[in-house]
Amino acid sequence: MSQIFETQRDPFTISTDPARLDIDAICDFLTRAYWANTRPRERTERAIQNSLVFGVYDGDKQIGVARVVTDYSIFAYLCDVFIHEEYRAHGLGKWLIQTIMEHPSLRDMRRWVLVTNDAHGLYKHFGFTSIEDPEHWMQMFRRFPGEE
Secondary structure, X not given: OOOOOEEEEOOEEEEOOHHHOOHHHHHHHHHOOOOOOOOOHHHHHHHHHOOEEEEEEEOOEEEEEEEEEEOOOOEEEEEEEEEOHHHOOOOHHHHHHHHHHHOOOOOXXXXXXXXXXXXXXXXXXXXXXXOOOXXXXXXXXXXXXXOO
C-alpha cells in the first residue's frame, strides 16, 4: 500500500490522506457526473475504501477527487476524476492528473486505463491513447438496479 502523499499549490492541496476525504462532497460531485450519477452511494463509499484516492482541497474544503484502482505494480485504472464546477478552468484537473502520474507508488506502472466520453484532450497530454488492440480487451458491465 501507499503512504500518505501531499503536494501544495497555494491555496490548493492534493492529498491521499483518507482522513481528509469529505464523502458527502464526493458523493455530491458524482451525482453530477455522467458516469456515476445513478451509482448508489454505498457503492461509491466501498469503492473509495478500496482505492487510492486523491482529494483536491481549497484549504479544508474538498473541491475535487480522483480514484486509482491498482495493484501498485502492473495495472492502474484511473476513475471518478472530478473538479467542482466553480474551480474548473484553473488548471486543477491537469495538476491532479500530473500528481497522480508522478506519485511515487504509481510512476512506474506498466499499464494505465481509463474511460472518458469528453476529456480525451486532457489525458492525451499525459500519454494516454486509444486502445491499440481493442479486440483483445473484454468487459462485463452490470447495471445497478434503477439504471436505464
